[in-house]
Amino acid sequence: MSTAANGRSAVASSSSTTAVDVSPVHLVVCCHGLWGDPSHLSYIIKSLVKKWDAEVSPRSADETDVKTGKAPKEGGKTKKARDSMSSADAVTDVSGDTVTGESGKAKVVILNTASNAWVRTYDGIDWCAERIVQEIQRETQRLSDQKRKVTKLSIMGYSLGGLFARYTAGLLYSQGYFRDVEPVHFTTFATPHVGMIRTRGWFPKVAFYIGGRLLGRTGAQLHVRDKGWHLDHFASPQSVPLLQAMSSPDSTFYKALCAFHHVDFYANAISDITVPFRTGGCMSLDPWAGWPEGRELDVAGSGIEVERHPDYPALLTSVKVPYGPPPKKPLGQRILQAVVPRSWPWFLNPKRIPWRFPLNYIGVALFPIVLPILVLLIITRLATATRASNKRVALQQEEWIKGKGLLEEDPDVKYGEEHERDRISSVLRETIQAVAEENVESEEPATGANGNTKQSKLDAKSLKSRITFPYLEIEVTPATREYLDSRMTPVGGRQRDMQANLNAIPGLRKHLAYFDQVMNSHAIIICRTPSMEMHRRGKMVVQHFVDHFDA
Secondary structure (H helix, E strand, O other), rough: OOOOHHHHHHHHHHHHOOOOOEEEEEEEEOOOOOOHHHHHHHHHHHHHHHHHEEOOHHHHHHOOOOOOOOOOOOOOOEEEEEOOOHHHHOOOOOOOOOOOOOOOOOOEEEEOOOOOOOOHHHHHHHHHHHHHHHHHHHHHHHHHHHHHOEEEEEEEOOOOHHHHHHHHHHHHHHOOOOHHOOOEEEEEEOOOOOOOOOOHHHHHHHHHHHHHHHOOHHHHHHOOOOOOEOOOOOOOEEEEEEEHHHHOOHEEEEEEHHHOOOEEEEEOOOOOOOOOOOHHHOOOOOOOOOOOHHHOOOOHHHEEEEOOOOOOEEEEEEEOOOOOOOOOOOOOHHHHHHHOOOOOHHOHHHHHOOOOOOOOHHHHHHHHHHHHHHHHHHHHHHHHHHHHHHHHHHHHHHHHHHHHHHHHHOOOOOOHHHHHHHHHHHHHHHHHHHHHHHOOOOOOEOOOOOOEEOOOOHHHHHHHHHHEEEEEEEEHHHHHHHHHHHHHOOOOOHHHHHHHHOOOOOOOEEEEEEEOOOOOOOOHHHOOOOOOOOOOHHHHHHHHEEEEEEO
8 A cells, every 4th residue: 555545544544533532642753864763862752751741652663674564673773772762751551541631632642763763764865754654654543543633743853854854744744644633843953954065175075975976865865966856747847856846835845844833943053064054054154154263162252253042052042243254364374374273183183082091092093094994994884785775765666666556557567767756746646636625725825924925035135134033143244245155165056945945934943053162063952862971062952942842
């Protein structure tokens, strides 16, 4: 049975029981990132459980094999990840008895998706989202069997998981899931919403080249190198990359985001090597691009003024950038700085190595020897994982053909480009059919927070003087903007359009996390490993999300 058919049956079974017989549930779906596993989101989930007396679904550990439909062996990595979340953190009723919230209020149930653990994240944003939808369908059915009905849905994604979440929302929207379920929160943390953006430096260039070629189907999509997606599904279709199609205001994915009451993007302002500021925050400029010393050393000394949130100091409320470029240093000082750098690269600085003495000094000494071996091992590992990913994707493609009944018409049929086009266009066709069946009137043009009619693209000139969002204000003069543009690697036209379209989502709120004196802030933003002191700096970001969660 196809995913769409499963979705309709799940919705039908969920709505077949009257409100008198069921207990309402607010389902919160969590999606981890690249190379991730469910345990990476353990701190966020524990915080939601503590704040809202939430329940963690036992299906959070369900990593069903795509081909056989069987669960993995108990000794697998997923079980280890599951065991990292103690039973005390998951208040789960597995007996089948009905669990109710206070005075009829929807009970918060958390589904920590596990079908894309580890190297399965290579399989493509689209196929990974298909698995997540299947997990949601199974969870909806499980709750229905307990006389519980999903009445609200929230989706949260970390890193690449945010893109999984966006595609998942579009699939659910196309299946009519939101006809019976109220979409409440859509939240992402450090998600590359417009794909990977080229940045300056030799390491980012090498990583960009390798990532687009050795991370399977996902790598091509992240680096906007894929093709075959269509904005117009019926007349003169134009082939575009997936992320561009997902950011089009006419797409199901975009409409799904607009359906949520709250859309929040949390992004790292500085030091996120994995997901840079301009893609994580969908920002057209990086205020720190012209003052690189402000990233890791003294921000005040760079001239940039930041204001922290009084209650959540890990978040910024204001960023003021100096007028124009910084003054040039004397020629002698510039020559001296070029010969004798102000600071050593992190891999040559023992204090930046996260090991104790003397291991940090030993690591620096062995770095020239270890680096070539390490690079070779990484490339070999990525290539092997990509080949395995291609096989998994082929299996899912076969399942898609089988679900559509195409094998009955032609037993020798193979998944090809025409099927790829049909798969994505079917999402829109099912949406149109659902709307026609309900005889829904055309919607009014969406309006933003300021009351103006929402446009598909923002006026680029209006961004030059000031960019304002709830909880965040970045002040930039035209002269400074011109200087910053000269210091940044230009963003491609497609990615500029993605930024503009996503920024036009009604009610979008952006939150900038600020962690200085760190090598990479990517994992800190969600406190991915609470046992690490550095990661615990992200607790305030998680607390902000939990405190503003509308259960």
